[in-house]
Amino acid sequence: MLQRGVPKISNIDPVQRPSIFSREITAVTGYASFSWKHAEMIRRLWKGAFIIKGILSPEDARLAREIGAEGVVVSNHGGRQLDCAVSPVEVLEAVKAQSNDMTVLVDSGFRRGTDIVKGLALGADAVIIGRPFLYAAAVGGQAGIKHAIRVLQRELHIDMSLLGVNSCRALREVERMQRHSGTA
Numbered sequence: 001m002l003q004r005g006v007p008k009i010s011n012i013d014p015v016q017r018p019s020i021f022s023r024e025i026t027a028v029t030g031y032a033s034f035s036w037k038h039a040e041m042i043r044r045l046w047k048g049a050f051i052i053k054g055i056l057s058p059e060d061a062r063l064a065r066e067i068g069a070e071g072v073v074v075s076n077h078g079g080r081q082l083d084c085a086v087s088p089v090e091v092l093e094a095v096k097a098q099s100n101d102m103t104v105l106v107d108s109g110f111r112r113g114t115d116i117v118k119g120l121a122l123g124a125d126a127v128i129i130g131r132p133f134l135y136a137a138a139v140g141g142q143a144g145i146k147h148a149i150r151v152l153q154r155e156l157h158i159d160m161s162l163l164g165v166n167s168c169r170a171l172r173e174v175e176r177m178q179r180h181s182g183t184a
Contacts, residue, residue: 036063036067039052039064039067039069040067043067043068043069049070049071050068050069050070050071051069051070051071051072051073051103051105052064052069052071052072052073053072053073053075053077054073054075054076054077055072055073055074055075055095056074056075056076056085056086056088056091056095057091057094057095058091058094058095058097058098059098060072060095061095061096061098061099061102061104062098064102065098065099065100065102069102070102070103071102071103071104071105071125072095072099072102072103072104072105073105073106073107073128074088074091074092074095074104074105074106074107074108074124075088075106075107075108075128076088076108077108078107078108078109078130078131079108079109087108087109088106088107088108088109089106089109089118089119089122092104092106092119092122092123092124093122093123096122096123096124097123103125103126104123104124104125105124105125105126105127105128106119106122106124106126106127106128107127107128107129107130110127110128110129111129111131111132112152112155113152113154113155113156113157113158113159114155114159115127116129116152116156116159117156117159117160117163117171120168120171120172121171121172123172129152132148132152133145133148133149135148136148
């Protein structure tokens, strides 16, 4: 703040540019009138990869697949908008089952190596990590981010070693075998 002043998000309103601390910021956190028809229109108009974030039910994953989305992000947006929303970990497996060939990413609450292991074991193609890197950047800049990456890599390596796996595919197989044997 000393160098650049109060942070602004420039894509909200190019004229006003409200502060991120403004009540106006709620304009970008969700639209109650946004519907699957809007998502279908975006899919028709957007020729690039289309990934829908905020999926928390198998039904929504099915709808995303049917309108042609290439992927979904199972997310409650870190609980910021609705802190009593279901945790993505609770619904990830069911969403993955409905996704068929769509890419399934997951975020919200993933902070440690064991969190990443759980997300991958439950079927996510990748786990999105946000806050640890934001905190690292705030405290240590680029060096802080590099340190956070090393810490997560080390945790993930240790966690997978303790499970006796050396790949994400093997991790998913261990979880599947435990579920079928009743030990999960």
